[in-house]
Amino acid sequence: MLLRDILSHAVKLYPDKPALADGDGTFTYRQADERVRRLAAGLLNLGLKPGDHIAILANNSHRYWETYFVADIAGLPLAPLNIRLAAHELEFILNDGEIKALLLGMEFLEIYQQFREKTPGIEHVILMSGETRDGFVDYERLIAESDPLQGSVREWSEDDLLNLCYTGGTTGLPKGVMLSQRNVVSNAIHAVVTFGFSDRDTWLHVAPMFHLADAWACYAITMVGGTHSFVSAFTPQGTLEAIERHRVTKTILVPTMINFLVNFPGTAKYNTTSLDLILFGASPMSTDRLLAAVRVFGPKFCQAYGMTETSPLLTGMKLDWMCYDGNENDMRRLSSCGRQVAGVDVRVVNEGGDDVKPGEVGEIIARGPNVMKGYWKRPKETAEALQGGYMHTGDVATIDQENFIYIVDRAKDMIISGGENVYSVEVENALYEHPAVLEVAVIGVPDANWGEAVLAVVVPKEGANITEHELIEHCHGLIAGYKCPKSVIFQDTPLPKSGPGKILKTELRKPYWEGRERKVN
């Protein structure tokens, strides 16, 4: 099955049903399909050739959904770009990913001007606003002026690259995760079988659509002929309005969003009873906060766990498995990220590669048709990640007698702040570029709003004169804002190290996490 088959099935069964509900505009599946085919023709008319790479940098909208399907219909593998990256990070990705055309949300015009000169490979920039500007192609005009592309411009194989999704890398440079048609279609199937989506569902795309944590629902909800609704960028009010207006039944949120909704004074004024499932994931959420959310929205929350490299779903809870008034074991289960989704083999293994016993700690590894082809142009890192045919997630977990999985730590040195992955090494590299820094370690510390906040422990060079503010500002010039330290601690003794000289971050974290579990997914 290809992505196009998902769309054509929905068009065949639900031609006149709302596919996309965005603000005041609604498109039926027939109309959405026609827009996709017109846009595909328009992009090819610009001179793009099937197989060329394109990218999108935009907030959520029905156009984002369209772009995901255009990748298949026009034969143009798509890189969805993290909207929070700094200009020079985007520059790196656009060059590394050999991007020929960029679909650009109006809200990113300014950042685009910063890297424009440094991305000479980009031949076309398509503005998604419906506004015409010199030097840019207008998305809506492409649609209006092109005849729908019929048939196939490219012989797709299920193993061909469809999406190139950049994630932060432990080496400090973003890596392009290569996802094939089979990867994303399989994940959609796994999701439908596991969560039981149907044509009665309306999904709210409010988590950023560049991230697979939400993007997979573009495919899964279309597969069953459900309706998609959109919030361009999260605000509590915008989200609640959309839920009420479109009678949203299901969505995925990051815990930070859930916190905002729970604490928003107007929440009770909105009718959110249509919701029957709120998935959450991508960052830690304590049982206390979960219970607070349940008091506001009802027992509709289920944790899911995955990663870009696995398209993304690996595990999920089900409502039937969430027991709120049970014994200690049941209460503990509320913090589980669930069990393997159908179609994926998820294991927790020790260093020898054997399954751990219940309660023991090990690394999560996974095998299935959803596991990436590899990292773009990085054969060595690909081979490492996919040893023995399993994706090695680097996430550390326990598993219980009934195969519920509990994430306890991340082997990869990563902080999750507000749902975003921050690789410590990237932040450390930025700090090391400051002449006053002798040694630095970046760790995550508990934060009520963001799950974790980025903290830098810095040993300054002898005689250097430097302030916290100065170092944070220095970082802002180099990396995305969400990656910059929220605070900096100075010390003049060397950082604690292991025998072979590796900085012992566990030691540094200890005072901040005393009495808490750093439970993360």
Add this chain to the structure above:
Amino acid sequence: MLLRDILSHAVKLYPDKPALADGDGTFTYRQADERVRRLAAGLLNLGLKPGDHIAILANNSHRYWETYFVADIAGLPLAPLNIRLAAHELEFILNDGEIKALLLGMEFLEIYQQFREKTPGIEHVILMSGETRDGFVDYERLIAESDPLQGSVREWSEDDLLNLCYTGGTTGLPKGVMLSQRNVVSNAIHAVVTFGFSDRDTWLHVAPMFHLADAWACYAITMVGGTHSFVSAFTPQGTLEAIERHRVTKTILVPTMINFLVNFPGTAKYNTTSLDLILFGASPMSTDRLLAAVRVFGPKFCQAYGMTETSPLLTGMKLDWMCYDGNENDMRRLSSCGRQVAGVDVRVVNEGGDDVKPGEVGEIIARGPNVMKGYWKRPKETAEALQGGYMHTGDVATIDQENFIYIVDRAKDMIISGGENVYSVEVENALYEHPAVLEVAVIGVPDANWGEAVLAVVVPKEGANITEHELIEHCHGLIAGYKCPKSVIFQDTPLPKSGPGKILKTELRKPYWEGRERKVN
């Protein structure tokens, strides 16, 4: 995904949940898995080699379910045999299919004795009763005395032959439909996505499990961790008792069974409220009879359509699409077999291969990962059936604006009587073996109980003296009872023929079908 992955997923998520509920016995998924692995080891210990073909001839039971999974675990492709066939038909299949071992229900011991001498390739016969007999292997003893097979004895590819399912052939000889791992696993996925099965479901296997019309549910219900319950052979009382006892939620019935249940005087005494979906298919059912069934069981009926060659599902109705108090169009839709299931491309095409317009008549063709590998040792018939990458069903249908499909006739000369396919040519061949028959045509005529009944129109040789009873008896010696004519009409004028000399069965059928539509699936 392989069949074993479906089972191991269920064992991982639902180890202690009832998998199989059969009479008084219940096995959890862990226990069922262990039984399958013990049986697999036992079969291999007999001397069977991975890749050898095995067959099963038995009524429904949890052991039938086990045998389907053993095929994968032991690496032994399985031929499930039609329990209604005559001895010499079974003989043909067992030899043609190169069967090395036969799993035999006690109830088929007598018929086995009839073909025993003529099937020398069968090295082992496993009696499924739990009874020990000289010359036979005991199924339960194999399980009790073998250690569970761990790991893999065979490197399966998704395209390897898993099931060899014989169907009647238009040439008069049964053909072995080769289904691969991919075929049956894909069909299970299509079913779950389309019908929304979940771990809350309990399925009743009451339609014969040798037939894919029910067998696919062995895979689909296991995929979601549901429970399987069994009725060994249909009776109204046995079926109703099982529904009440096991709180059955879903099943598939042939219309003949539905008629029996509707007319059974004791039906109202049983609690059948747990049922939420009754699929039906495999033979015609008028809207009047459907409405009668709805009055007894509620609006829980949905027609499905498929064939062995497509593992089997091609189309299905959904409860939401069944409108009982609507306009003429809605009422007409009650007779539809639904729309293509997710994952399959189903089209109705004219002789040029183009999609027909709504209301026009054409042949149903289908493409998808569920379409068979081909017919065993019949490359010519395989190539014909799979022209252009589509399975040519031979079934004639119309399709409406919203892609609902209505089957109107079968291009292949076939009668469906009580859910069983009767190929006219087989019956005609049997009749032609009688010395008194000059010319014969076999057709289906309306029958309140069986949907259609088999009628033979015979032109006797000049001076021949022959009775209806004699001809029917003659057939009983040659073909399965359900294929034998229910009645014979004699005429002494030649049968009506087309220009090229083809018998015009439409002419012969006309008086019987006057004022009715021969609507069949």
